[in-house]
Amino acid sequence: MVTLLSPRPDLWTLDPGVLHLNHGSYGAVPRRTQELMAALRTETEANPMAWFRSVADQLTTSRLELASYLRTDPAGFALVPNASAGVTVALATLPIPSGSRIVLTNHAYGAVRYAAERFAKAKGAKVVVVDVPLEADDETVVSLIAPRLDQASVLIVDQISSATAMVFPIGDLVALCREHDVAIVVDGAHAPALIDAPAADGADFWTGNFHKWPASPRATAGLVVAEKWRTETLPLIVSWSEYDERLPERFDMQGTYDYVPWIAAPESLRVLDELDWPVRRTQLSNLIDEGARIIAKALATGVAEVTRPAATMRLVELPSSVDLTAAEAFKVRVSRELKAEITMTGFDGRGFIRLSAHAYNSLEDYKSLAERLPALL
Numbered sequence: 001m002v003t004l005l006s007p008r009p010d011l012w013t014l015d016p017g018v019l020h021l022n023h024g025s026y027g028a029v030p031r032r033t034q035e036l037m038a039a040l041r042t043e044t045e046a047n048p049m050a051w052f053r054s055v056a057d058q059l060t061t062s063r064l065e066l067a068s069y070l071r072t073d074p075a076g077f078a079l080v081p082n083a084s085a086g087v088t089v090a091l092a093t094l095p096i097p098s099g100s101r102i103v104l105t106n107h108a109y110g111a112v113r114y115a116a117e118r119f120a121k122a123k124g125a126k127v128v129v130v131d132v133p134l135e136a137d138d139e140t141v142v143s144l145i146a147p148r149l150d151q152a153s154v155l156i157v158d159q160i161s162s163a164t165a166m167v168f169p170i171g172d173l174v175a176l177c178r179e180h181d182v183a184i185v186v187d188g189a190h191a192p193a194l195i196d197a198p199a200a201d202g203a204d205f206w207t208g209n210f211h212k213w214p215a216s217p218r219a220t221a222g223l224v225v226a227e228k229w230r231t232e233t234l235p236l237i238v239s240w241s242e243y244d245e246r247l248p249e250r251f252d253m254q255g256t257y258d259y260v261p262w263i264a265a266p267e268s269l270r271v272l273d274e275l276d277w278p279v280r281r282t283q284l285s286n287l288i289d290e291g292a293r294i295i296a297k298a299l300a301t302g303v304a305e306v307t308r309p310a311a312t313m314r315l316v317e318l319p320s321s322v323d324l325t326a327a328e329a330f331k332v333r334v335s336r337e338l339k340a341e342i343t344m345t346g347f348d349g350r351g352f353i354r355l356s357a358h359a360y361n362s363l364e365d366y367k368s369l370a371e372r373l374p375a376l377l
């Protein structure tokens, strides 16, 4: 029998007077990792020269640990500040012939779509958006994308989408792209800690954030590069390692920069490990199911029927009376008046509250929001 793990807000420093229901946007760093970062910063300021002499070795140790966590080949794993940077590097590396197409879905993250637009404009290519319904199963996703790969140079696809918290069939899409000789970039921003070995499907480029679900310090993300692209893949900042033949080392030192988050990042993986993460993640899925149902009931709406929802995020439908164009102002009201942090997303003309669950959340959090939110609508 599996015992129910207790919520562990004590391991974080989150304000107990606030309901934190949106780990999916900016994460939250555990106390222990914060303490390590503070110690590393004290060390830096005691002797910046000595600190910067030590950085390269410390980065190697950290990078190897992060690659091992993803279960990916360390020779193809580089550190980047965020998933946005990972996608930008991929688009800057891949050949995008004039007249070709960069294909995305209507679930793509807004800033990733902007990146596609920037490169399409520069190369004389076109951005094509494939509409994928929220309720699509894996087979439908593949069958909708397949006919749009004609003349495509690149497919960019979410592993877990942001606005819809939906898991995409990456293995099938990698196979599809191979068949059509199209490069595939996987936006795995939400994947680390929610999907095991998230970069294992052999995409041309995969990027994912450690600063979301693994609770590592912000500005910590990874880029996994297929062997065929490793020589020509360059960091966005030109620095001293420009001519280093090894991909990961080329990305390690990018001028004078704050390397503390990258060095401290593995500490959060150890916290997750001690939290019995695989078992806890399953329990958080049950928690978020129940929490979302309670909130949907209070709003007299429903929980969106996503065929493959992300382990720890759910979409609660907003009543049609809520004006989505005023979502930002509404979130601020929820924050100020209810002391609750949520995010709202829109998809296909429908509005949702996207709820998250992490190790510090309990069912009481969702009940408390459910009691007070209807009065604000």
Ligand SMILES: Cc1ncc(COP(=O)(O)O)c(C=O)c1O
Residues within 6 Å of the ligand: 024, 025, 081, 082, 083, 084, 085, 109, 111, 112, 158, 160, 161, 162, 187, 189, 190, 209, 221
């Ligand atoms: C699917 C997806 N892609 C990309 C990003 C961008 O991540 P970052 O802000 O770390 O660059 C996010 C952020 O939430 C996301 O959800």
